[in-house]
Amino acid sequence: TASTVLFLLFGRCPKFDVAALCKSTHDIMLVLEGLLQPLQSPERREELLAIRSNAHAVMDEFLRPELEELLAETRSGSRASDRRRGLLEAVLAKEPRFYDLGFEALLAEVRNFVNAGYGIQAYALSFTLGLLAEPGHASCAVGARREA
Secondary structure (H helix, E strand, O other): OHHHHHHHHHOOOOOOOHHHHHHHHHHHHHHHHHHOOOOOOHHHHHHHHHHHHHHHHHHHHHHHHHHHHHHHHHHHOOOOOOOOOOHHHHHHHHOOHHHHOOHHHHHHHHHHHHHHHHHHHHHHHHHHHHHHHOHHHHHHHHHHHHHO
């Protein structure tokens, strides 16, 4: 699922460590859940922020160079031969104000897209499998098996 999210964002899938991305995405979700808990000690808050920082570092290892390359391509009006038009390119073309945010703010937005997309896609796949398992959708399930 991560490959699909990255492809949708960048128009190609950068090389990344699947297990490391899964762990960092999971860590981010735990941090968000933890930060929403009332009455936290300052030590626990610092621990959660350290986990978030480590998760961001894992993601930035492959997101940063890909985003830098995409921005350079967008500014020059060219596109790498292996890149299709992705969501980020479309957003940058329609909303030039994103350039004004600065690179770090844009990188933070990309991280949010990756985390949100990862979760949404997992839910969508689960829902689809559940739907295909229902007796009324048996013919669709058979057709999907044939196509896969």
